Amino acid sequence: MIRTPLRPLARILRAREKGENPDEIEAENRAQRHAEIQEKARSSARSRLFFMAMGFMLAFGTVGTKMAVLASSQPSEPQVQTSGAQIISQRADxxxxxxxxxxxxxxxxSLYAHPRQMVDPAGAAQKLAKIFPDLDIARLEKDFSGKRSFVWIKKKLSPEQMQAVHDIGEPGLLFGxxxxxxxxxxxxxxxxxxxxxxxxxxxxxxxxxxxxxxxxxxxxxxxxxxxxxxxxxLSLDLTVQAAMEEVLSNGMKVMNAKGATGILLEVKTGEIVAMASLPDFDPNDRPKPLLKGDPSDSPLFNRAVQGQYELGSTFKIFPVAQALDLKLVSPATMINSKTPMKIGKYLINDFHNYGGQLSVTDIIVKSSNVGTVRIAQLLGPERQKDFLQKLGFFDPTTIEMSEAPTGKPLVPTRWPAVTAATVSFGHGLAASPLHLAAAYATIANGGKRVRPTLVHGRSARPSEQVLSPEAAKTAMALMRQVVTRGTARSSEVAGYEVAGKTGTADKPRPTGGYYKNKVVATFASAFPSSDPQYVLVLTLDEPSVTRAGGVESRTAGATAAPVAGELIRRVAPLLGLRPLTESQLPMVERPLPDGLKLVSN
Missing domain, CATH: 3.90.1310.10 (Penicillin-binding protein 2a (Domain 2))
Structure with a gap:
């Protein structure tokens, strides 16, 4: 800024020449300078006042807007804001x-240490090792005496352990x-x-x-x-679950099995009341998974959901029920059961020679492979596949567990005549016991598809009619006779009308073929048969029991069925089911091989 001098020399000289007073020039310039200074100050003041006014307007506008928002919203408790990522530690029961x-x-x-604050690092390490024997003293001493400023020791403590650590008196040991x-x-x-x-x-x-x-x-x-x-x-009943696990555990010991699983579900809702897999584990101290070997040897392996087993003769009711539904057979229809039966280069035999003919009823009661294959041939491979798919045997179950996708059935990629034959009596297709339980529940539910669930009270989606109610009822009646006079007599529980089917399947070798002395024994059942309320599937892995006379048996009728009978005897009263008296039991029409009918209680 160039300032105008108060006494400019040129003007002073001209004033003196004219006889004027030079002091008036100075006074004039001084007045002009003061006027300029005052104008500049006024301009600056106006700018400051403008910005101050804008600031106050903005502040009051913000406060007013916030007050209006608060006045129009519901009151709530203030929450403390913390820096960094929030850790959500709460979890529902x-x-x-x-x-x-x-x-x-x-x-x-939790227990952690600040080594730089420790008075006696070596002594603290030794005392901690006495409280927690799993800790490594040498590692602790190294961590405490090194350059580390923070060391995790235990991520959860019992009150007794916390008190013991507190008694050490070490200021560098801290709790969180x-x-x-x-x-x-x-x-x-x-x-x-x-x-x-x-x-x-x-x-x-x-x-x-x-x-x-x-x-x-x-x-x-x-x-x-x-x-x-x-x-x-959950849909579980803790009392029934505990009873199931106790009976299964005792059954494993008596039947010398390496593993066992049981599933009990409600027919109408699909809700699982109890489901167990043995051996099991304590989730408070979950073991580490196996890194090699057979996954089923780990206690973490869930046999009910993840197990992929050929379930043997429990599958025989499916082609029979489908044939009944299609009116291809009736319970009294006589079927060629001459053994062996040849399909291509393969021979299919029965456990016993049942003669030249069996009724459809006795094919189920006596568990005839040949008779079942004859019925499956009436259906044809495509209809057989379609029915099994509708029952859910081609997809993983929809059970609400993270392991469900791993239990997808092992289904043959091709379906020639020999595959259709073996699948009809439970070989060649491997599925989980939960798949089997859902399929049996569908039959027990009048042919309406049942999808198992672990959530109590969940609204079930509409079920498709997989099987006619008449065929489903007849299938239940056939399975009732399996218990009263067939291979599952050891599962009978007086007053509860148990209906079911046994299944004994040789275990496949990892290298191909089947073991001769290792089986999976299964009993699939529903009760009471006249008005099915519950389905029970029980499977034993590699059972073996010595019967009277020193004869060793591995069949489901001698192993899985009696354990299932004991389980039904234990849990039926817990489920609120009252046993029927002799006079309350329904009349059963029992077709005989010669076409005669015997009516009995």
Whole structure:
């Protein structure tokens, strides 16, 4: 900025020449300079006032808008805002259908160390190793005496362990609060629940995430704050589940089996009341998975859902029920049962020689392979495949478990005559016991498709009619005779009208062919047969029992059926089923091979 001088020399000289006073020039310039300074100050003041006014208007506008929003919204509690990623540690409970807790959260503490704050690192390591024998003293001493500033020691502690650590008196040992997942019933329903572990974590909290079973399948739902802490209600009944596991465990020991599984479901709803797989595990201390060998040797393996077994003669009711539905046969129809039967280069035999002919009823009662194949030939491969697909044997079950997709049945890619024959009596197609339970429930449900579920009270989608009600009822009557006078007599429970079918299938070798002394024994049943309420499927892996006279038997009638009978005897009263008296039992029409009919109770 160029300033005008107060006494410009040129003007002063001219003023003196004219006799004027030079001081007036200075006074004039000084007044002009003051006027310019005042104008500049006024302009600056106006700018500051304008911006201040705009600032106040913006502030008051923001406050007014916020007040209007608050006035028009519902009141809510303020929430503390924290920096960094939020760890959601809360997880909803899991209960059975009666509200009994199967999985819940427990407030506990973690243990960590700040080595730089420790007074006696070596002494602390030795004392910690006495409290936690699984800790490595040498590793602890190295971590405590090194350059590390933070060391995780235990991610969850019991109150007793916490007190013992506190008594050490080491200032560098610190506790952090957190929630852990607790399964108060131990091993009961372990395969269904699956288990959990920690995800994101810090010293003050940890995220609990599901790793298997329903814990993983419903992980997002269980951690969703929008559910307001509502529990996940399963269809299980804890009392029935415990009874099933006890009977299965004892049955495994008596029958010398390496594994067992049982499934009990409601016919009308498809809800699973109990489902067990043995051997099992404690989800509070979930074991590590096997890295080699047979997966079924691991206690983590869920035989009910993941097992892919050839289920033997339990499949024979399917072609018979379909043939009844198509009016190709009736219970009294006589079928050629001459053995052996030749298909191409293959021979099909029966366990016993039943003569030249058997009625359709006796084909099921006596479990004739040849007779079943003859009926399957009446159907043809395409109709047979279509019916099995409608029953759900070509796809994984829709059960709400993370393991469900791994239980997809092993279905033949080709379906020639010999495959159609072997599948009709349960060989050549491998499926899980849960698939079998759903298929039997469909028959017991008057032919309407049943899809198993583990969620209590869930609205079932409309079911398609896979089988006519008449054919389904007749199939139930045939299976009732399997129990009263056939291969499953050892499963009979007085007053409960058990109907079912046994199945004994040789186990396939990994290298091809079948073992001669290893079988999978299955008994699939429904009760009461006159008004089916429940379906029970029980499978034993490699059973063997010595019968009277020292004869070893592996058949389902001698192994799986009696265990199933004991299980029905135990759980039927728990399910609220009253045994029928002799006078209440329905009259049964029993076709005989010669076409005569004997009516009996």
């Amino acid at each position: 899991i209960t059975d259908r009666q509200g009994r807790v199967l999985a819940t959260n427990l407030l506990t503490h 609060p957190r929630e852990m997942r607790l399964y108060p019933n131990g091993t009961i329903a372990s395969h269904i629940l699956g288990g959990s572990t920690f995800g994101k974590e810090d010293v003050a909290s940890a995220e609990v995430i599901g790793v298997a079973g329903v814990e993983k399948a419903f992980d997002h739902w269980l951690r969703d704050p929008a559910n307001d802490g509502a529990p996940l209600v």
